[in-house]
Amino acid sequence: MIKVGLGVDVHAFEEGRPCILGGVVIPHPRGLTGHSDADALVHAIMDALLGAVGERDIGHFFPNTDARWKDADSLHLLAKVRETLAARKAAIHNVDATLIAQEPKLAPHLPVMLENLSRVLGIPAGRIAVKATTCEWMGFVGRKEGVVALAVACVDTE
Ligand code: MG
Numbered sequence: 518m519i520k521v522g523l524g525v526d527v528h529a530f531e532e533g534r535p536c537i538l539g540g541v542v543i544p545h546p547r548g549l550t551g552h553s554d555a556d557a558l559v560h561a562i563m564d565a566l567l568g569a570v571g572e573r574d575i576g577h578f579f580p581n582t583d584a585r586w587k588d589a590d591s592l593h594l595l596a597k598v599r600e601t602l603a604a605r606k607a608a609i610h611n612v613d614a615t616l617i618a619q620e621p622k623l624a625p626h627l628p629v630m631l632e633n634l635s636r637v638l639g640i641p642a643g644r645i646a647v648k649a650t651t652c653e654w655m656g657f658v659g660r661k662e663g664v665v666a667l668a669v670a671c672v673d674t675e
Contacts, residue, residue, distance in 0.1 A: 534555070565670035
């Protein structure tokens with residue numbers, strides 16, 4: 518059976534934090550704030566994958582009250598989500614994601630994000646898409662207060 522899941526995540530910028538998206542440390546004066554490494558792209562993809570198999574959200578699996586996930590590498594958490602899907606015999610078919618950020622410029626980093634996601638999800642990069650767009654200077658993204666990530670995942674399960 519083919520199943521689809523949706524994931525959405527938002528993180529705010531903060532001084533003194535690294536800016537990590539798709540597992541790439543992006544040179545930028547401000548990073549993203551959160552309990553883990555605040556990788557909004559990976560978080561949205563995790564929620565899309567969990568949603569596709571009818572699981573609860575990442576806040577349930579990796580609560581921000583748990584010291585284990587403090588500054589956690591979100592690619593490591595994504596690997597755990599992959600294990601959850603494997604245990605349910607759900608094969609990841611494809612993932613499509615979009616980052617919305619006024620800054621930093623994301624396009625130069627998309628190929629490495631794809632490599633990271635392909636490696637951790639165990640599917641060819643050709644089955645993963647990561648796009649980037651701005652918010653045309655409107656709203657909190659346009660004011661450079663934070664970023665939004667959206668993802669859908671398609672899985673094949675029994
Ligand atoms: Mg998050």
